[in-house]
Amino acid sequence: MNSAVRDLEGRTALVTGSTRRGIGAATAIVLAYRGADVVLNYGTGGGGGGAQERAEALRAAIEQRAGVCAIAIEASMLSEAAVHRLFDEARGHFGSVDILVNSAGGLWVEQDFADITTSHWEQALRPEIDGTFYCIREALPDMRARQWGRIVNIGFDVDTLELLINAHYGHVLERYPFDFHIAKSAKREMARRLAPIEFKQGITINNVLPGVIENIDNDEVFAAVEGTSRGSTWFGPVDVAGTVAFLCSEAARGITGSDIRLPGNLYKRL
Numbered sequence: 001m002n003s004a005v006r007d008l009e010g011r012t013a014l015v016t017g018s019t020r021r022g023i024g025a026a027t028a029i030v031l032a033y034r035g036a037d038v039v040l041n042y043g044t045g046g047g048g049g050g051a052q053e054r055a056e057a058l059r060a061a062i063e064q065r066a067g068v069c070a071i072a073i074e075a076s077m078l079s080e081a082a083v084h085r086l087f088d089e090a091r092g093h094f095g096s097v098d099i100l101v102n103s104a105g106g107l108w109v110e111q112d113f114a115d116i117t118t119s120h121w122e123q124a125l126r127p128e129i130d131g132t133f134y135c136i137r138e139a140l141p142d143m144r145a146r147q148w149g150r151i152v153n154i155g156f157d158v159d160t161l162e163l164l165i166n167a168h169y170g171h172v173l174e175r176y177p178f179d180f181h182i183a184k185s186a187k188r189e190m191a192r193r194l195a196p197i198e199f200k201q202g203i204t205i206n207n208v209l210p211g212v213i214e215n216i217d218n219d220e221v222f223a224a225v226e227g228t229s230r231g232s233t234w235f236g237p238v239d240v241a242g243t244v245a246f247l248c249s250e251a252a253r254g255i256t257g258s259d260i261r262l263p264g265n266l267y268k269r270l
Contacts, residue, residue: 007249009035012094014087016041016077016135017104017127019055022215023154024103026237027244028058029221032066034245036099039090043074043082044104044127058218065222069094077104077131078122087138096142099248102132103154106183110175121179128183132190136205140198149203150248153191154240156184160211160263188259195257204256206247210240211264235264 013031018024019042032038040062042055055072062070071093075086090097106124136151143149161181188207195205216236224238243260246252 006035008099008245011036011098011248012039012090012096013037013099013101013248014039014041014090014097014135014139015101015103016131017044018042018101019051019058019072021218021221021237023210023213023237023240024101025058025218026216026221026241027101027103027154028070029062029066029218030225030238030241030245031099031101031248032062032068032070033225034248035068036248037068037094038062038070039086039094039097040070040072041075041086041104042072044077044131061218061222065226077127077134080130080134083131083134083138087135091142096146097139098143098146098148099150099152100135100139101152101154101244102135102187104131105154106180108177108180110177112175113178116179124177124179125183125186128187129190132187136190136194140203143203144198144201147202149198149201151191151194151203151205152244152247153187153205153207154244155188155207155209155259156180157209157211157261157263158185159261164212192257192259199256204247204253206256207259208240208243208247208262209259210262213237213240213262213264235262 008031013036015024015028018028018040028038028040040055040059042051059070059072073086073089075082104127106127132153191205191207198205221238240262
């Protein structure tokens, strides 16, 4: 990847669910190398042990290696108040949020629909639906005022999901990630309904739909972006992040309401 392109300088990008490893972190890193200041976010999944330390380490690495400003804010996508605080802190630090990437997501569990607990249902749906709603609602006023904005929802390629389930279970349909599928579909539809309405305000809203994507460590992401590693023949988080970065660029200013399918590596395994 060419890390010399700095076409997002002067922009601030907020990426939810971006301090572990995988698509969220890779997206934050790639946007930083494209010149955007970055708001990292964690806390939707509880964070686990060392969440704050992990977030701070990634924040420091982004500032040192990409040469931009970065902050890390804990805020659960399950909480309206937490999301409001997230944007308040981001605006207080950078002035506005120009790019929003809704990467934080819910849980994937394959099970009988009758076995889904209320708790699991909420953990699967609320980050994808409520959290995306809270974030877009917070982001739109600033974007409208500046007549420029980019919103990208990270969803899932349902066709790949169907292939994966069939390859694993054959025609046994009782076990399925029902709530995960429903949540991703609702998140996708939110972008598609909003996109034509906000386009006249200079705001594009698109869905990136990855399939089977193996996570890599953040050090591998930095190496791939900086060109110090030959990378892998497998499709990975850096490739997804590159697609997001393109959608945030001026070159993609006419693309909105689109579903960008990135099937990933499942076809290599069939």
